[in-house]
Amino acid sequence: MRTAMIVWGGWAGHDPDLCASMIRGWLKREGFEVRVETKTEVFLDPAIKDYSLIIPIYTMAKIEKPEAAALCEAVKGGVGLAGHHGGMGDAFREAVDYQFMCGGQWVAHPGNIIDYKVDVTRPDDPIMAGIESFEHRSEQYYMHVDPANEVLATTTFTGEHAPWIDGVVMPVVWKKRFGQGRVFYSALGHRAYELDVPEIRTLMTRGFLWAAR
Template structure:
């Protein structure tokens, strides 16, 4: 059986515990044995990480020790463990951890106008992660990010803002996948709080499919 580790914590505004509970349930339904950890100390055990199929970070902000960053990156890059996550829990985690950010493929910068309505545009309808899912509207934070040009972009969003008008018309990669060394990485920028996954089943399905794709 595939083993998944979700580690949750950091800024409470993204509801990491509630999201961890949801994804633990949903990944179990898709055949994973899931462990939820409430501390970053779980990343101190490099051997334990290498035994996993999938790691899901749900830890907005926070700080990794050098050992924790090395172990996490090595599990994916050298060990072939998958990494999959969403929004700030993965894309605004550990701002000082450059090797981690390189692995993720993007880093949060801003969300102009905070929570608002916008559209997720599917640009790879042929991909198994997005197949059968049309463009859909969400109400969430619209992330503006630094992104790796090597990402395989599956969905985008076009920025329209009152508070940062200079971003209007920018097409931002919003869902992507990529290899990182021996491992696979999946990221979706939507998912500010738990209710979004209940309100937008397309969002939940894409995120789950991406995690399953990333898993070893």
């Protein structure tokens, strides 16, 4: 049986507890045994190297250097890492090794909650198969991203809220390798209810399955 660990905490505005509960349900339906924790100290447990998948849901907050190093080493060794929005892409702002592993870091969401389009750029990839580009209302994440990411979906900024980024095409969903581990990320899902959007739920579930060893 594949095993997953969800670690949630940090800023409450992203509904980390609700997101953890929803994702736990998805994984259990896919046959995973799921462990749920709320403290980053759990990354120091040598047992994390035996998991199929680790999912951080921990916007902002802090992580001690040994904890971040242990997590990075586990993923380098083959454990999958997957997550969404600020829970993974804006966690542990001071931990640059963690950001290197994730493939990106949030820096802004001009206009806050707005309408924008998610463009599927790799419909041939199994994670995105059958998912068409769709309109979404949420935070449109502007991120610093790793050019080595394999980008699966993007969004284009209009410049309405920050004229100097008019026309900028920004990755929204990507996958990558980190050592022997697989890493999946989706910038979508500011609040827990967004995870019920069919396109988001589908691509995230598939991304988790892809990342899990």
